[in-house]
Amino acid sequence: RPAAVMSPLEALHGEMAAIQKTDVALAISSTGESEELMKVAPWLRKKGVPLIALTPSARSSLARAADVLLLTAMPEDSADSVASYSPCLTALAIGDLLGLCLLHGQDMEHARPPEAGPREALYTVADLIATRPSNPTAPEDMIIKDALLELTAKGLGAISIVDASGRLSGIITDGDIRRLLQRSQGSLTRLFLTNVEAVMTRNPRRVTTDDTAFHALQIMENHAITVLPVIDNQGRPAGMVHLHDLVQMGLPQKEPRPAGKRSGAASGAKKKPQPRGEKPARGRGAKS
Numbered sequence: 001r002p003a004a005v006m007s008p009l010e011a012l013h014g015e016m017a018a019i020q021k022t023d024v025a026l027a028i029s030s031t032g033e034s035e036e037l038m039k040v041a042p043w044l045r046k047k048g049v050p051l052i053a054l055t056p057s058a059r060s061s062l063a064r065a066a067d068v069l070l071l072t073a074m075p076e077d078s079a080d081s082v083a084s085y086s087p088c089l090t091a092l093a094i095g096d097l098l099g100l101c102l103l104h105g106q107d108m109e110h111a112r113p114p115e116a117g118p119r120e121a122l123y124t125v126a127d128l129i130a131t132r133p134s135n136p137t138a139p140e141d142m143i144i145k146d147a148l149l150e151l152t153a154k155g156l157g158a159i160s161i162v163d164a165s166g167r168l169s170g171i172i173t174d175g176d177i178r179r180l181l182q183r184s185q186g187s188l189t190r191l192f193l194t195n196v197e198a199v200m201t202r203n204p205r206r207v208t209t210d211d212t213a214f215h216a217l218q219i220m221e222n223h224a225i226t227v228l229p230v231i232d233n234q235g236r237p238a239g240m241v242h243l244h245d246l247v248q249m250g251l252p253q254k255e256p257r258p259a260g261k262r263s264g265a266a267s268g269a270k271k272k273p274q275p276r277g278e279k280p281a282r283g284r285g286a287k288s
Helices: 008-012 035-047 061-065 083-103 118-122 125-129 144-154 174-183 188-192 213-223 243-248
Strands: 025-028 051-055 068-071 137-139 158-162 168-173 227-231 237-242
Touching (some): 008 035, 025 083, 035 051, 035 061, 125 213, 125 237, 137 144, 144 158, 144 174, 168 227, 174 188, 213 227
Parallel strands (some): 025 051, 051 068, 137 158
Antiparallel strands (some): 227 237
């Protein structure tokens, strides 16, 4: 993951959701007593994010809260306007050294998802679903009528189907319901009383909470789908990611395919080779 700069105020107003437990936080303070930083420090510790502090005072609150302390220069005369820049300059020098250590022997371009920029690689699926409490699920023995009510109430366009152990086994989308209604030859009552297991899409495409938002977008674009179930490390549904969520983040999308052109894989048809030396026959109605 590339480095990201975040002010304490931005962190307190929701940007902390982008920080993962695999990250390392680097806090810089000329006094070590910043009120905003000290509000962020307990949250980092709770999430298990190591904290490196760059501050001139080993007795400061930030120094005591840090896992690693890197002391910067203490100005000899606080009234000297030139000397007051020494903590800032030493912090910059130490930061550059840390960056060089991370870059040594590491190719940063291969550490990112393909075609993903810093913004795309920063956010994970867990960040997307953190602000959405809705997670529509239904057991395999639930009837379609009840599943449809749950799907409509949550408004995500799909519902995850779980087996007896609570793991994801299938999915039903609002498009699936519409197609069932169109194909229904008998009573709607009989259809609505059918178990969802009989009509669900089994083993649907999915993402985990640790996947990047860019990876989720790639799956949606490659398979022409608009919603993906999210699972935890136990295979249980943790939420839903909708294409609208990713578009609102400003993630880059593929250019639309020109109208009237379809690939052979998409259409299932291959162009038959013309034998050498023969001209195509022109029958009645053929265009010249």
